[in-house]
Amino acid sequence: MAGGPQLVLAALAGIAVIVVLITVAKLNPFLALIFGALTVGLAAGVNIGDGLDSFADGFGSTAAGVGILIALGAMFAKLLADSGGADEIVDTIVGHASPRSLPWAMALVGAVIGLPMFFEIGLVLLMPVIYLVARRSGLSLITIGIPALAGLSAMHGLVPPHPGPLTAIDLLGADLGITLALGVAVAIPTTIIAGPLFGKLAGRWVVLGVPDRFDADDFGSDLKGSPTTASGTTGSGPTASGPGTSTPDRESGSGGGTAAVTATGTLTERRRPSFGITLFSVLLPVALMMGKALVDIFIDDESNPLRQTFDVLGRPLMALLIAVIVGIFTLGRGAGMARDQIMKCIESSLPPVAGIILIVAAGGGFKQVLVDTGIGTKLAEWATAANVSVILLAWVLAVLIRLATGSATVATITASSLMLGLIEGMSTGEVSLIVLAVGAGSLFFSHVNDAGFWLVKEFFGMSVGQTIKTWSLMETALSVTGLVFVLLLGIFI
Numbered sequence: 001m002a003g004g005p006q007l008v009l010a011a012l013a014g015i016a017v018i019v020v021l022i023t024v025a026k027l028n029p030f031l032a033l034i035f036g037a038l039t040v041g042l043a044a045g046v047n048i049g050d051g052l053d054s055f056a057d058g059f060g061s062t063a064a065g066v067g068i069l070i071a072l073g074a075m076f077a078k079l080l081a082d083s084g085g086a087d088e089i090v091d092t093i094v095g096h097a098s099p100r101s102l103p104w105a106m107a108l109v110g111a112v113i114g115l116p117m118f119f120e121i122g123l124v125l126l127m128p129v130i131y132l133v134a135r136r137s138g139l140s141l142i143t144i145g146i147p148a149l150a151g152l153s154a155m156h157g158l159v160p161p162h163p164g165p166l167t168a169i170d171l172l173g174a175d176l177g178i179t180l181a182l183g184v185a186v187a188i189p190t191t192i193i194a195g196p197l198f199g200k201l202a203g204r205w206v207v208l209g210v211p212d213r214f215d216a217d218d219f220g221s222d223l224k225g226s227p228t229t230a231s232g233t234t235g236s237g238p239t240a241s242g243p244g245t246s247t248p249d250r251e252s253g254s255g256g257g258t259a260a261v262t263a264t265g266t267l268t269e270r271r272r273p274s275f276g277i278t279l280f281s282v283l284l285p286v287a288l289m290m291g292k293a294l295v296d297i298f299i300d301d302e303s304n305p306l307r308q309t310f311d312v313l314g315r316p317l318m319a320l321l322i323a324v325i326v327g328i329f330t331l332g333r334g335a336g337m338a339r340d341q342i343m344k345c346i347e348s349s350l351p352p353v354a355g356i357i358l359i360v361a362a363g364g365g366f367k368q369v370l371v372d373t374g375i376g377t378k379l380a381e382w383a384t385a386a387n388v389s390v391i392l393l394a395w396v397l398a399v400l401i402r403l404a405t406g407s408a409t410v411a412t413i414t415a416s417s418l419m420l421g422l423i424e425g426m427s428t429g430e431v432s433l434i435v436l437a438v439g440a441g442s443l444f445f446s447h448v449n450d451a452g453f454w455l456v457k458e459f460f461g462m463s464v465g466q467t468i469k470t471w472s473l474m475e476t477a478l479s480v481t482g483l484v485f486v487l488l489l490g491i492f493i
Contacts, residue, residue, distance in 0.1 A: 007044055007375045008382075014040035014366070015414060019404040023449055029410050030355070033362035037369040044373040054372040055365035062364020065170045066163065067357040071350060072320035073161045076285075077117045078349035079327045079342075083335035084272035085281065086113055086125050092275040094129060099137050103147045106133065107195040110151025111187070115159065116282055118353075120455060122152045127459050135210045143203030145460060146474050150195030153478055157408060157443040158190070158436055159183040161285070161320060164412040167360050168435040171367050171416040172423055176316050177293025179432040180286065186436055186485045194477035202470045211461040273334030281323065281330045288319040356409070363413030370417045378421070390422050391437045391490055395483045398441025406449030411442040429493035433486050440482030446475045 018036035021027040027035075034055070041051025080086050090109050097105035109129075113122045126148050134144040160166045160180055169176050273281075292314020299307045312318060324346075332342040397418055402411035415438045423431050446453045447468065457467040 004378045004382075007373060007378045010040050010043035010373065011370065011375045011418065013043045014370075015401065018366075018410065018414070019401070022405045022407065022410065028355075028359075029405075029407055030358045030362045033359065033366045033410070033413070037362075037366040040366070040369050040373060040375070044375070046369075046373055050372075051369055054369045057365075058368025058371075059361045059365035062167070062170060062367075063357065063361035066166050066360050066364075069161055069166055069316055069320055070163050070353055070357050070360065072317075072324055073116060074118070074349040074353040075324050075346050076320065076327050077121060078345050079324070079331045080116060080278070080282065081121065081125060082345045083331040083337065085278035085331045085335070086117070088272045088275050088278050089113060089282075090126065090129050094133060099139070102133055102137055102139060103143055103196040103199055106130070106144055107147035107151045107191050110148035110195070111155055111191055112151075112279075112282065114152035114155030115286065116161075117152075118162070119152055119156045119452060123149070123455060123459065126152070131210050140203035140206075141208045141210050141460060142206050142470050143199050146199030146202050146470060147191075147195035149456065149471065150191050150199070150474055150478060153443060153475060154187040154191045154194070154482075157439040157478070158187045158482060160289075161316065163356055163360055164408055164442055165435060165439050166316075167363060167409065168412050168416040168438050171364065171413070172419065172431055172435055174431045174435045175293060175296075175428045177289045177291075177296070177314060178428055179435050181290050181293055182429070182432050182489060183436055183439070186440075186482055186489070189485055190440075190478055190481045193481045194474050198474055198477050202474065206462065206466045206470050208460060208462065208466075211459075271336045273331050277330050277334055281327050284326060285319040285323040288314045288322065289316060290314075359409055360413070363409070363417070366413065367417035367420070371420055375418075375421075389487075390419070390426075391433055391486055392483075393422070394419050394434050394437040395441040395479075395486075398438045399444040399479070402442050402444050403447075406447070406451070406453075408442040412438055415441065427493070430490070433490050433493060436486045437483060440479050440486060442479075443475050443482070444479035446472050 014036040017039045018029075018032045021032035021035060022029055037055045038048070038051060041054070042048065046054075089112050093105050093109050093112070094102070110122070110126065113125060117125070130141070130145045130148055133139075134141040137144070156162050157164055160169060160176055160183065165179065165183060166176075168174070169179055272278075288310075292310040295307050295310040295314070301307065313322065328342055328346075332345065337345070394415055398411045398415035401414045402408060405411065416435070419434055419438070423434060426434070448454075448464070453467060453471065456462075456471045457464065460467070460470075462470065
C-alpha cells in the first residue's frame with residue numbers, strides 16, 4: 001500500500017479526471033468512471049492489471065446487486081404509466097383537493113408517482129396536470145409545479161428503489177428496509193418545506209403564464225378525466241428543444257425515458273385500474289421491504305415462520321419481482337391490455353435504463369479500486385483525527401461532486417465510495433443515515449451542467465435565471481433540509 005499523501009492525491013486525481021471528462025470533454029459518465037478508476041490505480045502505484053481486475057470485480061458485483069433491481073423497477077414504472085394507473089393516482093388525489101390545498105395535493109402526487117418512477121418519466125406524466133391545475137385554479141404555475149417537483153426529487157434522492165439510493169446502499173452495505181423507512185421519514189418533512197412552503201414564495205418571485213403546450217382536448221372537461229399519461233405529450237414535443245431530454249438521467253433516471261413514454265403512451269380511451277388497486281400495486285414492494293426490516297428488528301428467532309417468510313419476500317429482488325408480476329395483472333390486465341401489449345410494454349422499458357445500469361456498475365468498479373488501494377482507510381483515519389461528523393462529511397463530498405459534474409448518480413457513487421472506510425463499527429441505522437446524507441447532498445443546487453435543469457426549464461418555459469430562482473433553489477432547499485433531518489435522526493440512532 002502506498003503512503004497516505006500519495007493515496008489522497010490518487011483519489012483527488014481520479015475524481016478530477018471524472019469531473020473534467022464529464023464537464024469539459026462531455027464524455028459519457030460510464031467511460032469517465034472507467035478512466036477515473038484507472039487514474040486512481042496508476043497514481044496509487046497499483047499494477048495496471050491488478051487495477052483492471054479490481055474494476056471488473058466491482059463492476060460485476062454492482063451490476064448483479066443493483067442492475068437487476070433497476071431493470072425490474074423500470075418494468076413496473078412502465079406498466080404503471082401505460083396502464084393509466086399513474087393518471088388514476090393523479091386524478092384521484094387532485095380531484096379531491098380544494099384550491100387552497102392544491103399545492104399540498106401536488107406534493108403528494110409527486111411523491112407517490114416518484115416512488116416507482118424515474119424523475120424524467122414522472123415529470124412527463126405530471127406536466128399536463130400541472131398545466132391544467134394551474135390554469136383552472138388561477139394559482140401560479142410555479143406554486144403548483146414546485147411541490148410536484150419536490151415530491152419527485154425527494155423520492156429520487158432519498159428513497160429506494162431509485163438507482164441513487166440503491167447504489168449507495170449496495171456500496172456501503174446498508175440495510176435496504178431500514179434505509180427505506182428512514183428515507184421516507186426524512187423525505188416527508190423535506191418535501192413539505194421544499195415543496196408547498198417554498199413553492200408559495202417562489203410563485204411570488206417568478207410569475208409565469210401557463211404554456212400553451214397541450215391542446216385543450218388532451219385534458220377533457222374536468223379534472224377526473226384530465227391528463228393522459230404520455231399521450232398528452234405525444235405529438236406536442238414537450239421537451240423537443242430541451243437539451244436535457246436526451247441525457248441519461250440527472251443521472252439517475254432512465255436515459256431517453258421521455259421518448260419511451262411518448263412512443264408507447266396510454267390512449268385516452270383505455271380503461272384504467274382503480275385507484276385502490278393502483279395504490280396497492282405501487283406500495284406492495286415498499287411494504288414487503290419495510291416489513292422485512294421490522295420483522296428483523298422485533299423477531300430475534302431466525303426459525304420463526306414469519307421471519308423466514310419475510311426474509312424471502314422482503315428481499316429487494318424478490319419484492320420488486322413480485323411487484324412486476326402483480327402489476328401485470330392489477331395494472332396491465334386491469335387496464336384491459338392484451339397479453340401482447342403487456343409484453344411489449346415490459347420489453348420497451350429496458351432499453352432506456354441500459355445506460356444507467358452501465359453507469360452504476362462502472363461506479364461499483366471505481367469504488368472497488370478505491371477500496372483495494374486503501375484510500376478509504378486513509379480518509380477514515382484523517383476524518384477520525386479531525387473529529388469531523390461523518391454524516392456532514394458524506395453530505396459535503398456529495399455536494400461538491402454534484403456541483404462539479406451535475407450528476408446525482410456520479411455524486412452518490414463517488415461520495416459513497418470515499419465513505420467506505422468510515423463506516424466500520426457503525427450500527428445498521430447509522431450506515432443508513434450515511435446513505436441518506438449522500439442522497440441529500442446529491443440533490444444540491446441543480447444548475448446548467450444538469451440535464452434535469454434543462455428539462456424543467458423547457459417544460460415550464462422559463463429563462464435560465466428564472467429556473468435558478470425556482471428549480472435550483474428548490475433542489476438546494478431539499479438538500480439542506482434533508483441534511484438537517486438526517487442529523488436530527490442521528491441524535492437518536
